[in-house]
Amino acid sequence: MMRRLLLAAGFLLTALPAFAVNPDEVLSDPALEARARTLSSQLRCMVCQNQSIDDSNAELARDLRLLVRERLKNGDSDEAVIDYVVSRYGEFVLLNPRLRGETLLLWGAPVVLFLAGATAMILFVRKRGGKPTGTPLSEAEKAELERLTGKRN
Numbered sequence: 256m257m258r259r260l261l262l263a264a265g266f267l268l269t270a271l272p273a274f275a276v277n278p279d280e281v282l283s284d285p286a287l288e289a290r291a292r293t294l295s296s297q298l299r300c301m302v303c304q305n306q307s308i309d310d311s312n313a314e315l316a317r318d319l320r321l322l323v324r325e326r327l328k329n330g331d332s333d334e335a336v337i338d339y340v341v342s343r344y345g346e347f348v349l350l351n352p353r354l355r356g357e358t359l360l361l362w363g364a365p366v367v368l369f370l371a372g373a374t375a376m377i378l379f380v381r382k383r384g385g386k387p388t389g390t391p392l393s394e395a396e397k398a399e400l401e402r403l404t405g406k407r408n
Contacts, residue, residue, distance in 0.1 A: 290333060291320070291323050294333055294336055295319075295323055296309045296310075297337070297350055297351065298337075298349065300319075301344060301347075303316070307350055322340070337349070
């Protein structure tokens with residue numbers, strides 16, 4: 256019974272998201288803190304690159320979390336905070352980049368690559384389809400086949 260309880264507790268601990276926000280970073284206003292958490296979850300840690308700044312323990316992520324909270328305390332809107340961070344670090348800082356001219360390649364590349372791969376597969380299958388492979392049987396091989404099967408071709 257104790258083993259099951261420990262396994263369940265371990266599973267719950269690993270299933271919960273691991274936020275890296277330190278207690279000294281948390282804003283006293285719950286509404287501002289909720290906005291800060293929402294914004295932090297949308298921004299990429301430039302060190303880890305596969306985590307939001309809300310999940311990262313990197314120093315740069317901490318600095319960005321503090322910057323977001325400072326901007327919110329100064330009265331900036333969510334969009335203004337995002338625009339400010341993007342102006343400093345570029346579109347790459349967004350985990351979900353905006354659809355713009357400069358990010359069109361980023362959004363369109365998967366579709367283009369998929370279509371190119373599908374077209375190449377179709378052309379390959381059409382080119383290979385119906386063609387015999389290998390070399391024709393020699394006379395000795397034909398004779399051996401007739402002997403084994405008892406049929407004459």
